[in-house]
Amino acid sequence: MLGCGFGGLFAVRALAGKPVRVTVVDRTNHHLFQPLLYQVATAGLTAPAVAAPIRHILADQKNATVIYGNAECVDLARRAVVLDGGDEIAYDRLIVATGAANNYFGNDAWEAYAPSLKTLEDAYEIRRRVLLAFEHAERETDPAGRASLLTFVVIGGGATGVELAGSFAEIARHTLHGEFRRFDPRNARVVLVEGGERVLPGYPPALSERARLQLERLGVTVWLGKTVTGIDAEGVQLGPDRLAANTVIWAAGVAASPLGASLGVPIDRAGRVIVGEDLAIDGHPEVTVIGDLAALPWHTPPVPGIAPAAKQMGTFVAKNLVLSLRNEKTKKFRYKDVGMLATIGRNSAVAVLGKLHMSGYPAWLLWLLAHIYFLIGFRNRIVVLIDWAIAYWTFDRNARIVIQGRKEP
């Protein structure tokens, strides 16, 4: 089992008590509750509230061994995974669930100026940049310099971009209110740039429009149909337009983890591995690929790249594995639609549940309940609930601590 995100975790859990030995390899020590990661980036939650040590989650699953390491490649012929440092792990069956990475569409130089949000490290970096921009603005005497420090640009109008932009606006409008002497943080400018004609392109158009209105009400400037042509230390170039901004966040593209391409089997344009109806790769029924790394071109409607899809695939391959051990007939994967939810800010969200479309406060309540319910681990749920309750009443954000990166010796 490579990767312990939603797909990997649900697969290994579905194998508990089965007559198999499972080795879980992950390059972090924690399972991350990705849907709430943006709250770590925006100082609403602490890292432990959205992450739990993998070996703690699996402590009681005696057939599972957890290995902290980075899978560098898979040798399909020899049936072995090569880890960093050269260690090898032989396998009879392999589940690849290493997920997605960021995608700058060939402009990797932009990453230094516009970090994106995939890992806890990313979240800390974004938090650091946003909070320090306000700190530096208190020292800045040049009005243009201060305006640039107080301009926050989020590129990409998908769920992550919308959540980040909404949170930045709330930080400026509410959280930091009254804490600066030389400027009013409410004058900070948050710009959400989307190349397409609407935000949340995966949602029905009417909900995209509602989301845009809710963002504008929070104080976010939404720019649609604008393509980024350059990012540097001073700001963003949008074709002929220039936006001076000290803080730019990239939420525009997701590519598959590079491990997918290393398998040497067909991949799609985003680098995702094309799998069959049993989620195995062509010619290797012992190797399945699940979650954001898997492409299912034969599945209509398309399977969305969200947590419920990864969980369903994880459980599916585990069950199929047990069936095949018993020499029973394996099944074909079908995604069961559970809807989609995106939050925008305090009391604002949009939701699609089958034919039911919601927005505003009811959608936000639904989002709140769903996320607390699905958070891994009893303790995290309690902590997140308390943090949110306090934050809701006080408008404060508790995790506003800047930790500078430490240089490695």
Add this chain to the structure above:
Amino acid sequence: MLGCGFGGLFAVRALAGKPVRVTVVDRTNHHLFQPLLYQVATAGLTAPAVAAPIRHILADQKNATVIYGNAECVDLARRAVVLDGGDEIAYDRLIVATGAANNYFGNDAWEAYAPSLKTLEDAYEIRRRVLLAFEHAERETDPAGRASLLTFVVIGGGATGVELAGSFAEIARHTLHGEFRRFDPRNARVVLVEGGERVLPGYPPALSERARLQLERLGVTVWLGKTVTGIDAEGVQLGPDRLAANTVIWAAGVAASPLGASLGVPIDRAGRVIVGEDLAIDGHPEVTVIGDLAALPWHTPPVPGIAPAAKQMGTFVAKNLVLSLRNEKTKKFRYKDVGMLATIGRNSAVAVLGKLHMSGYPAWLLWLLAHIYFLIGFRNRIVVLIDWAIAYWTFDRNARIVIQGRKEP
């Protein structure tokens, strides 16, 4: 006001509502509750539980401006503080409260192998090293290599060393129990190395002995009278003895912040600035030095380098400043003894309250109540209480998340 630790914070708070304008300069964005920092390093608490944004604490104090920056030197003649980047802040009165730094007694090369604990960054680094040592031990196949990975050495038997060693033993014995498949974390070895003849040298000898016994009961090996002569990537050299250890933590020495020496006035061997009875430096009544940076050689008994002393000095200089503005006679500083507390682990601590000496469970309860009472900010207290209550009943530690340092672009 330079530095917003206990001394700085109590000084600026005591100036609230007074006819002065206060500029607070700190190189972090947070006030740190230093006595609980070791719990961040040992994964018991999250950073926001022991730290609060300075400008949030001072939001309602309208005469205070908070500047995020590093004071590089003080120009006594021109009455100006020079910040990183060259900005200058002119002052009429200056309070220097930049505290202590680590002291490797001339062996600065040891720092790479044996980090010490002063800042939140340090705490994250220690947490990372300790947790990753266990992770790597699960991958290690060589018995000697695994033994070295599972040996944790704490150098220095003062309060910080005792707290860290006790917590490491608890992590190995309780927190990680049952989570590894290839070794038993209870076999990890925690060694506390102290150069003197007893731990907690600032305490009465009988309490030092009790502390040693409590440490041994937790599973810590206490080595007294051992001087460290070398530290490298493979372990520690103690004269003729060699201790192979992957993780070494330095808790043996504290020196004053380098800003003290830059003042160009007399300092003591530890680099602390010698101040008069009004805590001002010689010839410059407008400049006072407080907290761990101040040396008070004329004060008997000596003032301990603990939080209550810094707080008392902070309040003292603020009151004297107000008196001098009114042209009234200023006072002389006297430290009011409030006792000393050191915790060792679950249900174990030692305490000195005047003539009352306590150890074991009663001392631990006292420590618990005192630390919760003095934690800055209502929310932090609640969060710490909940974290501790859950940790106490479950033996778990919630903050076991490893976050790798991010390279700066």
